Amino acid sequence: MRDAGSPMPGADAPAPVAGPLSPDELNALVRRQFPDYAACRVTDASGTHLLMEADGARLRTRPGGTISGPEQAGLVDLAAFLLINARLGRPTPMALTTSLQISYLNRPRPGLLRTHARMAKFGRRLCVVLAELRDEAGDLAASATVTYSVPPAAAGPGTG
Amino acid sequence: MRDAGSPMPGADAPAPVAGPLSPDELNALVRRQFPDYAACRVTDASGTHLLMEADGARLRTRPGGTISGPEQAGLVDLAAFLLINARLGRPTPMALTTSLQISYLNRPRPGLLRTHARMAKFGRRLCVVLAELRDEAGDLAASATVTYSVPPAAAGPGTG
Amino acid sequence: MRDAGSPMPGADAPAPVAGPLSPDELNALVRRQFPDYAACRVTDASGTHLLMEADGARLRTRPGGTISGPEQAGLVDLAAFLLINARLGRPTPMALTTSLQISYLNRPRPGLLRTHARMAKFGRRLCVVLAELRDEAGDLAASATVTYSVPPAAAGPGTG
Amino acid sequence: MRDAGSPMPGADAPAPVAGPLSPDELNALVRRQFPDYAACRVTDASGTHLLMEADGARLRTRPGGTISGPEQAGLVDLAAFLLINARLGRPTPMALTTSLQISYLNRPRPGLLRTHARMAKFGRRLCVVLAELRDEAGDLAASATVTYSVPPAAAGPGTG
Numbered sequence: 001m002r003d004a005g006s007p008m009p010g011a012d013a014p015a016p017v018a019g020p021l022s023p024d025e026l027n028a029l030v031r032r033q034f035p036d037y038a039a040c041r042v043t044d045a046s047g048t049h050l051l052m053e054a055d056g057a058r059l060r061t062r063p064g065g066t067i068s069g070p071e072q073a074g075l076v077d078l079a080a081f082l083l084i085n086a087r088l089g090r091p092t093p094m095a096l097t098t099s100l101q102i103s104y105l106n107r108p109r110p111g112l113l114r115t116h117a118r119m120a121k122f123g124r125r126l127c128v129v130l131a132e133l134r135d136e137a138g139d140l141a142a143s144a145t146v147t148y149s150v151p152p153a154a155a156g157p158g159t160g
Numbered sequence: 161m162r163d164a165g166s167p168m169p170g171a172d173a174p175a176p177v178a179g180p181l182s183p184d185e186l187n188a189l190v191r192r193q194f195p196d197y198a199a200c201r202v203t204d205a206s207g208t209h210l211l212m213e214a215d216g217a218r219l220r221t222r223p224g225g226t227i228s229g230p231e232q233a234g235l236v237d238l239a240a241f242l243l244i245n246a247r248l249g250r251p252t253p254m255a256l257t258t259s260l261q262i263s264y265l266n267r268p269r270p271g272l273l274r275t276h277a278r279m280a281k282f283g284r285r286l287c288v289v290l291a292e293l294r295d296e297a298g299d300l301a302a303s304a305t306v307t308y309s310v311p312p313a314a315a316g317p318g319t320g
Numbered sequence: 321m322r323d324a325g326s327p328m329p330g331a332d333a334p335a336p337v338a339g340p341l342s343p344d345e346l347n348a349l350v351r352r353q354f355p356d357y358a359a360c361r362v363t364d365a366s367g368t369h370l371l372m373e374a375d376g377a378r379l380r381t382r383p384g385g386t387i388s389g390p391e392q393a394g395l396v397d398l399a400a401f402l403l404i405n406a407r408l409g410r411p412t413p414m415a416l417t418t419s420l421q422i423s424y425l426n427r428p429r430p431g432l433l434r435t436h437a438r439m440a441k442f443g444r445r446l447c448v449v450l451a452e453l454r455d456e457a458g459d460l461a462a463s464a465t466v467t468y469s470v471p472p473a474a475a476g477p478g479t480g
Numbered sequence: 481m482r483d484a485g486s487p488m489p490g491a492d493a494p495a496p497v498a499g500p501l502s503p504d505e506l507n508a509l510v511r512r513q514f515p516d517y518a519a520c521r522v523t524d525a526s527g528t529h530l531l532m533e534a535d536g537a538r539l540r541t542r543p544g545g546t547i548s549g550p551e552q553a554g555l556v557d558l559a560a561f562l563l564i565n566a567r568l569g570r571p572t573p574m575a576l577t578t579s580l581q582i583s584y585l586n587r588p589r590p591g592l593l594r595t596h597a598r599m600a601k602f603g604r605r606l607c608v609v610l611a612e613l614r615d616e617a618g619d620l621a622a623s624a625t626v627t628y629s630v631p632p633a634a635a636g637p638g639t640g
Contacts, residue, residue, distance in 0.1 A: 033543075036540050036548070060516050063513075063573075068516075068554075069557055069577045069580065070550055070551070070553050070554030070557050071550070073550050073553045073554075073580065074548075074550030074553075077549055077550050093543075096584070097549045097584055098446060098467070098583065098584055099419065099465075099467065099581070099582065099583045099584065100549065100553065100580075100581070100582050100584075101261045101305065101421060101579070101580070101581040101582075102579065102580050102581075103280070103281075103288050103305055103307065103578065103579045104576070104577055104578055104579065104580075105280055105281040105288060106281065120263070120265055120300060120303050121263075121265040121266065121300070125445055125469065126418060126446075126469065128263050128265060128303070130303060140280060140281070143280050143288070143290060143305065145261065145263055145303065145305065145419075147263065147418070147419065147467075149445065149446065193383075196380050196388075220356050223353075223413075228356070228394075229397055229417045229420065230390055230391070230393050230394030230397050231390070233390050233393045233394075233420065234388075234390030234393075237389055237390050253383075256424070257389045257424055258423065258424055258606060258627070259421070259422065259423045259424065259579065259625075259627065260389065260393065260420075260421070260422050260424075261419070261420070261421040261422075261581060262419065262420050262421075263418065263419045264416070264417055264418055264419065264420075285605055285629065286578060286606075286629065305579075307578070307579065307627075309605065309606065421581045421625065423600070423601075423608050423625055423627065425600055425601040425608060426601070440583070440585055440620060440623050441583075441585040441586065441620070448583050448585060448623065450623060460600060460601070463600050463608065463610060463625065465581065465583055465623065465625065467583065
């Protein structure tokens with residue numbers, strides 16, 4: 001499908017990439033660039049999907065141990081960034097969030113939080129990632145749409 | 161799961177309902193209340209999911225035959241309304257959209273458009289529906305989050 | 321301010337533009353390209369703000385005469401498109417909505433609806449427009465954020 | 481206007497309130513309940529508007545000293561919470577964010593960040609707050625829409 005195709009080399013494109021970054025490479029990126037998110041660990045990644053776990057005990061909480069709303073927003077933003085980096089095949093710090101929409105559905109129980117991100121659009125200039133956040137019991141805590149702009153040279157030809 | 165449980169009778173709840181409205185009942189509701197959306201037809205519905213098809217030739221288009229953006233917003237809004245009505249088990253005109261967020265991903269090809277709506281939260285006061293719009297080729301045209309408020313008596317006890 | 325500056329000629333820029341389109345020029349554009357929105361009339365426009373009136377009696381309504389939610393979304397989308405065209409100084413059909421978020425605040429009374437749009441960001445690739453919709457009594461009916469992508473050649477150098 | 485009226489006592493309403501909380505009362509609330517936001521200080525508050533300053537040096541930053549996106553989301557979420565508390569006339573921890581939409585417009589310069597929040601809707605169940613974030617030079621860094629649900633008894637009769 002158009003919205004899940006691999007980046008193809010072309011006029012504006014960089015040299016062909018070897019493939020998506022691995023979870024290990026993405027976790028190394030988090031350790032280097034996002035020390036605030038040391039609680040997070042990517043467990044699975046492809047060019048279209050990413051799973052990330054976070055130890056809730058190491059995140060900002062509210063009374064009762066639930067993870068704060070902005071911290072949940074931070075998790076989906078990070079997962080989207082990592083998915084885009086995975087797809088681009090290399091660290092791309094110039095991928096920047098342009099907008100984030102998050103709906104808080106149920107307060108997550110204390111404990112592990114899992115973020116599942118999937119690529120809804122991978123364009124030459126804009127990427128749209130849909131993400132869901134679930135607590136350890138599997139209940140949906142939040143749903144989010146994150147839009148990133150990517151430098152034109154980074155993405156190669158795409159659909160938008 | 162908390163976000164997909166059946167409505168249960170309780171203190172604020174109406175009499176127990178027989179079950180979700182059927183596609184036929186929902187289509188009759190569209191014909192009565194939404195004559196602007198005569199192009200739409202529900203093909204599948206449960207308390208948590210709904211599929212709706214629309215004949216693009218009968219919707220507002222832009223040059224080239226693609227469906228206009230606001231018309232796409234109208235489709236996801238309608239699908240969300242119908243899913244909530246299905247879940248409530250009866251027509252509930254006082255279910256009102258409180259917010260709608262839509263990301264346009266790829267311009268849909270002319271022809272049939274399919275909207276897939278799923279219930280992310282069914283609360284006593286607020287419902288959140290996630291929807292995707294695909295063209296006849298199956299390509300993702302848009303992704304949306306729609307929030308509805310429902311009258312307290314309609315929903316029965318829920319999670320928020 | 322950076323977010324309200326005039327487009328300046330530069331490396332990627334088109335020839336210098338004469339200035340924003342006038343309300344008359346924008347209304348001619350609506351008549352040519354958006355026959356569905358014949359009820360709308362721009363009454364004021366600059367490079368950063370735009371006012372548009374719509375005759376509610378000629379829009380899609382709901383029982384009671386209130387304007388339908390998707391029709392309200394259509395008004396803010398159109399106002400954003402026209403503001404961006406005004407700023408660019410010429411009709412730019414390739415300006416495309418990438419996302420729209422609208423909060424419905426109060427059901428508008430039947431009658432005239434006024435949309436006020438202002439440019440929050442005018443970048444090389446992305447424009448963000450904030451819009452408010454008020455009914456004839458001046459009550460706030462809806463508030464919206466609309467993001468457009470503009471073709472790189474159209475906008476000239478900007479901030480993003 | 482309906483969207484900016486004072487809460488009036490009525491059937492569902494608590495005892496009449498003395499008036500909005502003062503900046504001093506709101507700052508005391510932040511110190512007690514939001515130690516993560518010790519960098520924030522309310523400088524002005526009414527029932528419809530609130531201004532809050534944050535010392536960027538004490539917030540989560542990205543390389544170059546710019547404030548991280550999720551931290552900006554946290555500021556607008558906090559400002560919305562405080563504005564709603566101010567309007568209600570007393571601390572209301574059960575006011576919960578139901579959704580947050582933020583558009584990142586320009587990376588803020590290091591230094592002071594100012595959040596300006598205004599009440600777009602103050603309903604019996606839902607409140608919608610619009611917020612803008614500006615850096616020390618006055619440039620618009622972000623624009624946001626935050627929706628809160630408030631306990632029915634807290635808000636008194638309203639518009640929705």
